[in-house]
Amino acid sequence: MLGLALLAAGGAFLLAAVAAALALVLPTWAALLIVGGVLVAVAALLVGIAASELSRSATPLPTAAIEEAQDVLGVVTGNGSR
Secondary structure, eight states: OHHHHHHHHHHHHHHHHHHHHHHTTSOHHHHHHHHHHHHHHHHHHHHHHHHHHHHHSOOOOOHHHHHHHHHHHHHHHTOSOO
């Protein structure tokens, strides 16, 4: 957990450094808007990739649970082998 927190803090400082560097040649609001826009674009790209992967993946079917439920149903209704 600490490593993840340090990674997030490091990423935040790097983004702040990029915004500060851009603020040397642009107004501060424009530099922050550019950095924020890039972050939103990257997040949207990652969401699109994840949605594509999820739509391509097959829904797992719990075959063992289905078989066990059918066995139990057979025993309960009297059609089972028990």
